[in-house]
Amino acid sequence: MGEPYFQVKEQLRREQVQVFSSNYTLYGDMSRRVMHYLGASMPGVEIYSIDEAFLDLGGLQQHLTPYLGDLDALARRLRAGVKARTGIPTCVGVAPTKTLAKLANRLAKKDPSLAGVLYLDSAERRAWALKQVAVGDVWGVGRQYAQKLTAAGIDSAADLARVSEAWARKHLGGVVGARLVRELQGFPCAGLAPSEDGTLHRQSISCSRTFGRPLRERDLVLGAVASFVGRAAEKLRRQGELAHVMTVFISKNRFGPDAGAAGGHSRSAVLTLPVPTSDTRELTARAGQLLARLWEPGAVYVKAGVVLAGLEPPGGQQLGLFETAVAAKRAPVEPRGSQLMATLDGLNERFGRGTVRLAAALGPKGGGPAPWQGQAAWRTPAYTTRLEDLLTVS
DNA sequence: TCTGGGGTCCTAGGACCC
């Protein structure tokens, strides 16, 4: 997991392992189907990632008992429902906090005798579950913290649940660590953020790529940044929002002989836009200015990216103190641009991503693939979203 | 030779403001 292909290539060949590029079009579509079913079945659903969701079972227990069985039975019905509708196997953990639910889910996945569902319905069962899980496998404990914790003699989730709040604050990133420990103890510290329309609502939207080859030419990097802006703005418009803040970053190689010391291989520049926008043209122009601030002549870059943040729905802009309603009428002039963007998005949806884009985001003059495009050499077909890719059965 | 992409949240220091 997470190993670069070139490092394991020979072993994969020996073992005759099949290799595929990731296919987010397919995964995204299957995810949408699963989430749609969950959303239609349960009152509160938070889509946490492409393959995980939190369901709020608060207050459900009393309604369930006589007729429908307990929460365990409910979880098993949902699991069977997902499987029947999508063919996707899932596991369910039920507990008083998100962190414990994740932990229960993990155990359900590992122990086949649980048939995919674990309900931590008592203090005894929770204590048992905490003992089963290594501290590094707790949600919120990554490599750094795991190392620190085991060095301090804290090996299991049960050990971690026993540390003092002060200790957690001091050694596990402040308030984050304190919450983590409380959650393990069964006190909820994170609520549910339900997704109203069944899609994931983001605080920031980004697009970044490692280049197909290292680049030292400024116009090529600019082309890459322009194409990333185009993609990020497209996602932004899909979410129906405008961005107030844009970040551009460029990175040098962090591996190999001329890698800088720890850190320092990446530089970023941030801009707060006077007026929030989702217009690719405006964002591209600004991104060019940001890149100019970062550019070091002679440097060789391997990656670049764009982040759009400060997202807000249209029409929410505050008037400045001295702005009058008359001046504010400038805002509705936007629709010309929005309509152009809507047309752009419509064409690209119909004829394929990148069919129409700004000249700044085009590849090199001679044509051919742009040097900043990734190579997805072993992509599987988009079976469920492209007519041409439909599975054929003979 | 070749080392992913897209997110979240929090902290800290410095510049600057009143």
Add this chain to the structure above:
DNA sequence: TCTGGGGTCCTAGGACCC
């Protein structure tokens, strides 16, 4: 000579998640 208290914003960085 002595130099407070309470903020915001920006930038950078660090940890984590899937």
